[in-house]
Amino acid sequence: NAGVTQTPKFQVLKTGQSMTLQCAQDMNHEYMSWYRQDPGMGLRLIHYSVGAGITDQGEVPNGYNVSRSTTEDFPLRLLSAAPSQTSVYFCASRKYAGTGLEQYFGPGTRLTVT
């Protein structure tokens, strides 16, 4: 198993540009989520999905869109990038929502918006 994969590893955008961060998992996990990590802030939940076709907002959803058309993929879209979105983005998955099961993390995407 590859686990949770993310592409790209690094990205530089100009203000106003759009892009999609890709996330895929090959563990047949129902639950997937996106976090952003900023210095001194820990990880903050952006959006999550409890299954294909079902998504919901986390604590910092503004400026981001998600969709979940398949179990495997959970892309994160930045519609109009802003410098405040400069961050490291992590995708994570676990087998089921609402349990004590381990959450697996991807290696992250480091995004800089100039």
Next chain:
Amino acid sequence: AQSVTQLGSHVSVSEGALVLLRCNYSSSVPPYLFWYVQYPNQGLQLLLKYTSAATLVKGINGFEAEFKKSETSFHLTKPSAHMSDAAEYFCAVSHSGGSNYKLTFGKGTLLTVNP
């Protein structure tokens, strides 16, 4: 609602010394508790978890944590620090049931190990 407080954003120990990283949580229902480690420029890796079984939980790399309900704490310890333990550590809380699917993280504690 649930929250996590990690006391000390930066802890520095000497190699061979005790490691103690503090985590306090709040949760209105019995929690699941996790410790994750993040090495530089990498993703998060699970160290250990508490899911209402034994209150003393052993994890990887010699780490362990004790769940103390009366103190709402889940502190992480290791008897003897190694240089390879230098990393950032995150405590996280979740709970089962209802519509709560959220894993809430603390702000992290950066562990430095001095030779």
